[in-house]
Amino acid sequence: MAKKAKKVTPLMQQYNTIKAKYPDAMLLFRVGDFYETFGDDAVKAAKILDIVLTNRNNGGEKTELAGFPHHSLNTYLPKLVKAGERVAICDQLEDPKQTKKIVKRGVTELVTPGVALNDEVLSSKSNNFLCAIHFDKKQIGVSFLDVSTGEFLTSQGNAEYIDKLLQNFNPSEVLVSKKSKTNFKEAFGNDFHTFYVEDWVFQPDYADETLTRHFNTKTLKGFGVDTLYEGIIASGAVLHYLSETQHNKLEHITSISRIAEDEYVWMDRFTIRNLELYHSTNVNAVTLLDVIDHTITPMGGRLLKRWLALPLKNVEKIKQRHQVVQHLLDNNATLQKIQNHIKHIGDIERLISKVATAKVSPREVIQLKNSLEAIVPIKALASQSNNEALRVLGDTLQSCDTLREKIKESLNEEAPVNILKGKTIADGFSSELDELRKLSSSGKQYLDDMLERESVRTGIPSLKIASNNVFGYYIEVRNTHKDKVPEEWIRKQTLVSAERYITEELKEYEAKILGAEERILAIEQQLFSELVSWMNQFIKPVQQNAFLIGKIDCLSGFATLAKNNHYTFPTIDDTFALDIKDGRHPVIEKQLPPSEAYIANDVFLDRETQQIIMITGPNMSGKSAILRQTALIVLLAQIGSFVPAKAAKIGLVDKIFTRVGASDNISMGESTFMVEMNETASILNNISDRSLVLLDEIGRGTSTYDGISIAWAISEYLHEHPARPKTLFATHYHELNEMTETFNRIKNYNVSVKELKDNVLFLRKLIKGGSEHSFGIHVAKMAGMPQHVIQRANKILKKLEKSHSSDELTDKVKTLGDDEMQLSFFNLDDPLLEQIKEEIIHTDIDTLTPVEALMKLNEIKRMLVKKKQA
Ligand SMILES: Nc1ncnc2c1ncn2[C@@H]1O[C@H](COP(=O)(O)OP(=O)(O)OP(=O)(O)O)[C@@H](O)[C@H]1O
Numbered sequence: 001m002a003k004k005a006k007k008v009t010p011l012m013q014q015y016n017t018i019k020a021k022y023p024d025a026m027l028l029f030r031v032g033d034f035y036e037t038f039g040d041d042a043v044k045a046a047k048i049l050d051i052v053l054t055n056r057n058n059g060g061e062k063t064e065l066a067g068f069p070h071h072s073l074n075t076y077l078p079k080l081v082k083a084g085e086r087v088a089i090c091d092q093l094e095d096p097k098q099t100k101k102i103v104k105r106g107v108t109e110l111v112t113p114g115v116a117l118n119d120e121v122l123s124s125k126s127n128n129f130l131c132a133i134h135f136d137k138k139q140i141g142v143s144f145l146d147v148s149t150g151e152f153l154t155s156q157g158n159a160e161y162i163d164k165l166l167q168n169f170n171p172s173e174v175l176v177s178k179k180s181k182t183n184f185k186e187a188f189g190n191d192f193h194t195f196y197v198e199d200w201v202f203q204p205d206y207a208d209e210t211l212t213r214h215f216n217t218k219t220l221k222g223f224g225v226d227t228l229y230e231g232i233i234a235s236g237a238v239l240h241y242l243s244e245t246q247h248n249k250l251e252h253i254t255s256i257s258r259i260a261e262d263e264y265v266w267m268d269r270f271t272i273r274n275l276e277l278y279h280s281t282n283v284n285a286v287t288l289l290d291v292i293d294h295t296i297t298p299m300g301g302r303l304l305k306r307w308l309a310l311p312l313k314n315v316e317k318i319k320q321r322h323q324v325v326q327h328l329l330d331n332n333a334t335l336q337k338i339q340n341h342i343k344h345i346g347d348i349e350r351l352i353s354k355v356a357t358a359k360v361s362p363r364e365v366i367q368l369k370n371s372l373e374a375i376v377p378i379k380a381l382a383s384q385s386n387n388e389a390l391r392v393l394g395d396t397l398q399s400c401d402t403l404r405e406k407i408k409e410s411l412n413e414e415a416p417v418n419i420l421k422g423k424t425i426a427d428g429f430s431s432e433l434d435e436l437r438k439l440s441s442s443g444k445q446y447l448d449d450m451l452e453r454e455s456v457r458t459g460i461p462s463l464k465i466a467s468n469n470v471f472g473y474y475i476e477v478r479n480t481h482k483d484k485v486p487e488e489w490i491r492k493q494t495l496v497s498a499e500r501y502i503t504e505e506l507k508e509y510e511a512k513i514l515g516a517e518e519r520i521l522a523i524e525q526q527l528f529s530e531l532v533s534w535m536n537q538f539i540k541p542v543q544q545n546a547f548l549i550g551k552i553d554c555l556s557g558f559a560t561l562a563k564n565n566h567y568t569f570p571t572i573d574d575t576f577a578l579d580i581k582d583g584r585h586p587v588i589e590k591q592l593p594p595s596e597a598y599i600a601n602d603v604f605l606d607r608e609t610q611q612i613i614m615i616t617g618p619n620m621s622g623k624s625a626i627l628r629q630t631a632l633i634v635l636l637a638q639i640g641s642f643v644p645a646k647a648a649k650i651g652l653v654d655k656i657f658t659r660v661g662a663s664d665n666i667s668m669g670e671s672t673f674m675v676e677m678n679e680t681a682s683i684l685n686n687i688s689d690r691s692l693v694l695l696d697e698i699g700r701g702t703s704t705y706d707g708i709s710i711a712w713a714i715s716e717y718l719h720e721h722p723a724r725p726k727t728l729f730a731t732h733y734h735e736l737n738e739m740t741e742t743f744n745r746i747k748n749y750n751v752s753v754k755e756l757k758d759n760v761l762f763l764r765k766l767i768k769g770g771s772e773h774s775f776g777i778h779v780a781k782m783a784g785m786p787q788h789v790i791q792r793a794n795k796i797l798k799k800l801e802k803s804h805s806s807d808e809l810t811d812k813v814k815t816l817g818d819d820e821m822q823l824s825f826f827n828l829d830d831p832l833l834e835q836i837k838e839e840i841i842h843t844d845i846d847t848l849t850p851v852e853a854l855m856k857l858n859e860i861k862r863m864l865v866k867k868k869q870a
Contacts (some may be wrong), residue, residue, distance in 0.1 A: 010102045012038075012063075018090055018107065024195075025088040025110060026080060028073075032096075035076075035089075036067035048083045049076050077111060078120035084193060086112040110245035113193050114173025117148050117359055124347060125293075125301030127151065131171035132237040133162065133188075134202050134230050135180045140187075141230025143238045144169050149302070149349045150252035150356070150543060152238075154231035155259040159187045160268060160682065165259065166192070167269045168309035170279075175237055177202045197237060204229065207236020214239055214250065223256050231258070252356035252539050264310040265638055266655040266686075270679050274658040274696075275631055276587070277308050288632060291587050292641060294560040296339060298347040299546045300553025307554065311638040313654055318572050320389040321555060321640025326569055327387035328559035338381055339556050342549065344374035349546035355535045362415035362424040362528060365535075368542070369407040372400045375545055382552065390552075397548050398541040410531050424524045433523050436516045443513045450505065451475075460484050465506075473510045474500040558641045565590075567642035570633075575651035576689065577606035578634065578726055582646035585629035586636065589644065599764035600646070603630050605726035607689065610747045612719055612727040616734050616771040617751030622764040623730035624660075626751065627694040630728060631656050634692060653726075654690040657683040661697035681852065684717060691725035693718065697732060706858055708733045719743045737770030832867055836860055 008016070011031070015038060019027050026044060028035040037045040042064040046053035049068065056065045068076050073089075080087050089111065093104040111118070114130030122128050127146045134141035141156040142165055155165060166174075166188055174192045176184045177199045184194065200206070211220060211232065220226040225235075235256060242250060273281070278289040289308060295301045312318050328335040351368045354360035360368075375397055382394025408426075415424045425433055447465050455463045460481040467473045471492050477485055478498050489501040561567060565586070582600035589598035603626065604610055615623050633643045634653050659680050680698055687693065698714060699707035711733055718727050724745070729736070737748045748770040754761040843856060 014102060014105060018088075018105065022088040022107060022110065025086040025112075027088045027090055027107075028077075029090045030070060030092050030105065031067075033070050034067040035070055035073065036065060038063050038065055040064075042066040044085070045080065048085070049079055051076075074118065074120055078118060081111055081113055081116060081118075081121045084113060086110060086195070108246060112173055112195070112245060114171060114175075114195075115147055115242065115245050115247060116172075117354065117357060119350075122148055122350070124298035125295075126305065127169070127302050129169050129171040130173050130175070130238055130241065131166070131169065132175040132197075132234040132241070133180070133184060134177070134234040134237065135183045136230045136233075139230050141228065141232070141234040142166075143231060143234035144171060145235075145238045145242075145253070147242065147247060147250075147253075147357075148353055149546075150254060150353050150539075152235070152253050152256040153259050154225055154228055154235045154256060155261060156228050156230040156234075157261060161261065163188055164266075164268050164272070167272050175241055177237075195241075197241065201237050201240050202233050203236075204233055206240075207233045210236045210239045211256065214253070215255070220256070223258075225256055225258050228258060247357070249357045251536055252353040252543070254540055254543065259310075263313060265313055265635070265653060267311075268657070268682065270660075271631075271656055271658045272309075274660055275628060275635070275656075277635075278305055286587055286591060288587055288635075291590055292557075292561050292636070294557035294564075295550075295553045296342045296557070297345050297549060297553050299349050299550035300342075300557060302349075303547075303550035304554050304557065307639040308635070311635050312640070313638070313652060315572055315574060315652055318638055318640055321558075322569055322572070322637075322642070324387055324389050324555045325558045325562060325640070325642060327385065327390060328556055329562060331385075334381055334385065335556055335559050338378055338552065339560075341374045341378045341381075342553055342556065345371040345549055348372070348542055348549070352535075352539055352542040352546070355532055356539055358529070358532060360532060361417045362411060362419055363417045365407055365531070366411055366413060366415050369404050369411075372404050372542070372545070375399065375549065378549070378552065390555075393548055393552055396544070398545055400538060400541055400545070403535065403538045403542075406531070406534070410527065419525055419528055420521065422520065422524065425527050430523060430527060433520060433527075436520045436523070439516045440513055440520065443509075446509065447473075450509075458484050458486060467510075471500075471502065472514075473506045474502050475506065476500050555640070562642035565644060567636075567644050568647060570637040570643045570645075570648040570650055572637055572650045572652060576726075577604070577649070577651045578630070578653070578692070579604050579647075579649040580630065580633055580645050581648070583629050583633050583648065584644040585625045586632055586644045588625055588629075601626055601629075601764075601766040603728070603766070605692075605728070606651075607724040607726070607745075609745065611724050611745035612715060612729060612743075612747070614715070614736050614739065614746060614748050614770070615728060615730045615751065615766065616732070616737060616748070617730075618753055618760060618762075618771075619732075621751040621753055621762050623751055624696050625764075626766055627658070627696055627728050627730055631658060631692060631694055652690060653692045655686065655688055656692050656694075657687075658694040659683060659696065659698055661699060680714060684714070684721075687718070687721060687723050687725045689723040689725070691723065693725050693727040695727065695729045695731075697730060699731075699733070708735050709858060709861075711736055712739065715739060715746065716743065719745055734771050740770075832863060836863065 015027070015029055018029070019038075026037060026041045028037060030036075036042075042053060043066075045051065046064075046066040049066075051066050051068055053064055053066045055062045057063075077087060077089075087110070088107045089109045090105050091108045093106050096103045111121070112130075113121075114128065116122060116128055128148055129144045129146050131145075132143045139156045140159060140162045141154070142162050143152070143154045144165075145152045153169075155161075172193060174184075174194045175197050176194055178196045179199050181194075181196055208220070212218065215223075220232065225231060239250075242248075267275075273279075276285060276287050278287050280287050289305065292308075293301060293304055295304050312321075328338075346367045348368055348371045351360065351364055351371070354364060355368070376399050379394050379397040379399060382390050382397065385391050385394065410426060410429055412423050412426045416422070427434060427437070451463055451465050454475070455461060458481075460477060462478050462481065464476040465473060466476060474492055475489070476498050477500075482499055485499070485501065489503050491499055491501050493500040580601075580603045583603060584598050584600050592598055599622070603613070605613065615626060617623050629644070633645055633648055634650055634656065636643045637648060637650050638653065680695075683693060695711075695714070699709075699711035711729070711731055712735075715727075715729060715736065716739070718725060739746045740748050747768070749766050749768055750771040752763040752765045752767045754763055839856070839860065
């Protein structure tokens with residue numbers, strides 16, 4: 001082994017030492033003008049980047065090798081990160097020309113999916129969150145940090161709450177301690193890109209110290225997070241990871257804030273998914289965000305996403321947003337002007353982060369300045385408005401005069417992306433620079449003059465001056481005039497038809513020019529980096545502007561949305577009723593062909609007369625659409641938007657639950673049904689008097705009898721619950737219509753259809769009353785099922801209906817607990833009775849949820865049914 005190691009080249013020895021420090025990362029090793037990868041890294045890189053994989057001999061062993069030119073880093077790095085790789089960039093830390101030994105190298109940045117500043121990795125309208133999760137005995141702590149914007153948030157709570165936050169913030173990378181690996185997987189599944197960190201990092205003292213050191217404060221009290229014991233530990237781990245990944249310039253992370261759970265509408269992961277707010281299981285599906293997003297800036301886009309994930313619960317704050325939208329609609333000219341200026345604002349939030357991390361390019365500093373310039377008229381427009389909330393926004397915007405002025409006088413308006421391209425610093429900013437520039441630009445004239453002079457002196461008409469990398473400036477003489485060349489010229493190169501010479505004067509001149517150019521670059525770099533460090537003092541005001549512009553952008557976007565789609569101002573107050581007139585589904589209405597109009601519907605729910613609406617109707621009639629549009633209208637209203645309805649009066653909602661029964665067409669194991677029941681159970685345990693509950697075909701995932709029993713019991717539970725949550729229940733089971741007879745706040749509605757001879761016409765109007773049957777066969781016919789299948793199905797249906805009246809079933813359910821469930825068909829000494837007795841004795845009533853109780857009952861019922869059939 002030792003023998004082999006001796007043969008390894010010094011370069012590979014250096015590589016191996018560095019690689020050993022970053023075993024989990026792909027190491028991009030700078031060699032000359034290339035970034036090289038070796039061994040397994042090379043195999044992976046070649047595959048991901050579609051570059052050539054070669055072999056090199058490394059001390060007698062073959063090593064795979066793949067590389068790319070260093071200037072292509074911005075093209076290749078994002079591809080690696082997007083493929084889920086952690087990439088360690090190892091650079092040359094000294095000028096190779098200055099050393100005779102092997103060049104010093106070291107990792108300058110570790111780029112991981114959650115820690116990226118590169119525009120090609122980031123998506124402008126989404127945050128890129130790094131997250132850490134800390135499992136404690138009592139609670140789970142969570143922390144989210146977007147290093148590209150400087151946002152740093154924390155919270156803590158139970159697994160359900162943390163799960164919801166993970167859904168909302170959708171982190172690109174989650175840090176978990178090694179010992180909590182299983183805990184994490186069990187609680188949150190395998191969907192996240194996780195990285196396991198040493199356990200010691202997740203310690204309270206270490207976290208507290210890391211955070212207070214970063215913020216340069218004694219305690220975390222000022223941020224209002226000091227009581228979040230678990231949250232702080234997670235936040236400490238996030239900061240630790242940043243330093244591990246060589247991100248040490250973090251001045252843009254100016255504060256940490258608590259995600260105030262109690263300020264926002266509660267929606268769990270099922271609800272967020274079912275409502276397809278901002279992602280959908282189907283990649284081609286249009287989400288609510290797609291429809292409502294009329295923001296222009298990246299800050300607005302990101303903020304809108306946040307608003308959608310965290311709708312407000314404070315009536316006054318919501319009203320304020322509505323009033324701004326109304327004001328902008330009433331003052332269309334102002335709206336247009338604001339949006340025209342907003343168009344010129346770039347991603348100032350990420351630009352200022354790049355300033356803090358010293359990764360900003362000259363052109364980006366100009367962009368920042370231009371964006372800040374566009375803010376000035378917006379500030380004026382908003383400040384002059386007679387809407388108070390908008391005026392406050394305007395007054396709080398900072399015009400950043402000093403910053404803009406300084407950038408203007410320091411930088412050339414056409415500054416390049418790459419400082420080495422020159423012309424970054426403005427003329428007139430530095431007299432030394434101006435002098436050197438004069439020297440360098442007068443060079444052309446000087447050369448022309450010299451050429452002219454030499455041409456006259458030597459009598460050679462076709463003299464040419466040019467330069468190359470090998471011997472700098474030279475004079476080229478065509479072969480025909482070779483004999484006229486003066487003696488003092490020194491021949492350097494012979495071509496087929498010409499000779500190249502250098503002269504004393506040319507060399508002297510060259511030294512001057514080259515010296516000047518080098519000096520120009522050095523001065524430009526120095527002045528630019530001075531400017532960037534000076535700009536650091538403006539991080540806070542620019543971040544504040546970013547937030548305010550995001551807000552104005554979102555609210556202007558809401559105005560555009562309302563104008564384009566005929567949305568109306570919703571009334572929102574502290575009452576409990578929900579009264580929607582002519583409500584529409586914001587997404588479906590945009591997707592219908594122009595020939596089809598969306599049929600609007602009224603929905604009224606309250607806690608006194610109409611708490612639960614049972615919606616029956618055939619498949620495809622529009623039941624789900626009504627359920628979802630009701631939730632979406634409430635949501636839109638509570639994020640401050642207008643709503644797709646003729647009128648909407650909304651008593652504040654604090655939790656939205658939606659559950660969709662497992663669909664019939666997927667194979668239905670007990671486990672799928674179990675999932676459905678578990679999900680439903682969590683609603684029943686969490687309802688409040690302001691909850692809106694939407695149940696879509698719950699109970700469908702099991703046999704009809706089970707299904708009806710469960711749907712019935714859930715509805716009964718919701719009706720009898722003192723919170724009286726407002727509920728919409730879409731169901732195929734028209735048997736449930738019987739419930740209105742016993743439960744006075746349950747009302748029957750159906751989505752109307754017109755029955756034609758052997759077909760149905762969907763009218764999609766929600767009307768009072770139950771429905772008789774579920775039209776499944778009509779739908780099958782419409783779907784193009786062969787004629788004989790349809791005929792056969794009709795026959796079977798008739799037969800079943802005759803032999804098995806559903807009324808019989810409903811009667812059974814209705815009188816459950818009366819004498820209907822006579823147990824007389826078995827003897828008292830029957831072993832089954834004994835078994836049931838045991839079941840009941842061993843059931844712990846205190847810890848049983850209602851649904852579990854129901855399932856237990858169902859189990860017992862099944863034993864009895866089996867016995868009866870036997
Ligand atoms: N009010 C409406 N106006 C116009 N089209 C509608 C309306 N409601 C629904 N639709 C159309 O009908 C389709 C089916 O609606 P939806 O999924 O709500 O039916 P459903 O009754 O829930 O059906 P299923 O029981 O099969 O789930 C929608 O995708 C939409 O294209």
